Amino acid sequence: MSAVVNYGDTPSNKYVINHDIMNCTAEGVTGNHLYSGRALGMSEPEDIIQIHPELERLWEDISRHYQRIGLSHSDNVLWDLDLKHLGSHSGYLPSVFYFGPQECRYWDDTRWMETVEFINSKNNFMALAAELGVPVPQTRCFDSVLAITPQVIQETVFPCYLKAAVSVSGVGIYRCADEAEFAEALGRFDPDVPVQVQEEVTTETFLNLQYQVSGNRLARLAASEQILDGFVHQGNRVPARHAPWDVVEPMAAWLQAHGMHGIFAFDVAVVQTDQGLRFPAIECNPRFNGASYPTLIAQKLKIPAWSAVTVTTQYRTLADIDLSGLEFDQQTGSGVILVNWGTVLVGKLIVLLAGTPAIQQSLLLELGKRL
Structure with missing residues (x-):
């Protein structure tokens, strides 16, 4: 079965994957038109994946990297991000970064779209949290x-x-x-x-609690700690020191009942008070998020401890980056995995660092020397 979600009573193991973010991204993010490539690592051979045509020149190098580390992926690539493919392949279900009005034009599920649009508003999130008793700032x-x-x-x-x-x-x-x-x-x-x-929530610790709706089943996918630069997301680490699922579970169940599919996540703060720890929920991301891609790769490769971070590089092609001795090794369970690899064209990458915290730090230092 694919690592990607399925939407119906009967599980499907085939997906059309289009994780382009251009319909719902902030302007000015460098290389955001290249993010579709990061879904490759979560795909399976039976899937169809759509990737930005500029990334075709990197295909051979990323395929070899994934082959060396034992990460399965789709070879059925459409170098085209047209959303029309979501509903034009018989027997395939859609996997998208964000299910909004554009996506709904090609995969008719108004209930899913309306739930996503509703909870994507932080004001609606606060109103629903009050109704369901979810603690918030x-x-x-x-x-x-x-x-x-x-x-x-x-x-x-x-x-x-x-x-x-x-x-x-x-x-x-x-x-x-x-x-x-x-x-x-x-x-x-x-x-x-x-x-x-x-x-202002006074804390340095924020959690990302991811859920996945597969068929009619709501499941806890992963709890990770956010790596932040100010309040801008820079990465995630697993395992998290806290996993207060009960705090957001009422809202997760509400979303599923109202038609949510796929992966979604909550940002939750960890606050120390005189009465003990408090876990106020900040917002819901009704979509795949930065933590989803390394999470799904780590689960496929059975990696229990990892961090995913953004790094910069002087190089503009994967072939020029030396990962020898650093690549993930299934025997040791540690090493570097390229997650968001297409953005090398603009000098940045998102990498998964597998292993203990000490190993992660060592990998990051050595990787920095080679980039």
Whole structure:
């Protein structure tokens, strides 16, 4: 059975995989048009995968890398990201990064799309959390920036975060230390944009709790700790020191009941209080996320401990990168795996570092010398 999800009572082991992110990504992210390649490692030989045509020149090198480390993948590649393929291959189910209106045009599942669009709003997330009893940071939601009156500002406790209700990759999220920074942040939004004002959660530990809906079954996929640069996601590590599934399970079950398919995840903070640890949920990502790809690769290769991080390189092709002695070895259970490999064309990669924390650090240091 494919590592990718299935959508129905009868499991299918064949998928059309299109994990292009251009319909739902933040502008200005370097190389974001090349991200479709990162789904290759989670694919299986029976799948069809769509990859950006610019990455065809890297195919031989990434295939050899995966062959050497024993990672199965699809060879049925369409060097074309047209979404029409999602519904045009008989017997195949769709696997997409985000199931929105564009994807729904080619795979008709309005219920799935509406649930994704609903929970993708941070304001809707907060309303549903209140209904289901899911703990969250103190948050005030506004239908537009215009609704934030001088009285609202006067009542605001600083520092706080001003967030667009719908944002990706940390774009549209501003930490405001005082009224002056708050006013400046407000000016960066169009007047009709829905926003929220959220208390600052004092912690350095945030979790990513991933779920997977396969057929009619909701399953806990993986708990990982986020590696952050400020509030921008840089990577993940497994195992996590905490896995408070019970905190978000009511919302996960609600999403499944309302038509969610595939992988989705919750961002959860770990906060120490006088009464013990508290786990407020920050948001739901109703889609694959940065942790999903290394998670699925690690599960295929039975890797229990790993981190996935972004690295930069002077090289612009995989052939120039020397991974000899560093590649993942199934005998030792440690080593480097290329996850987001297509972005080498713009000088960056996402790599999975398998092994104990000490081994991960050693691999990262040596890899840095070769990049």
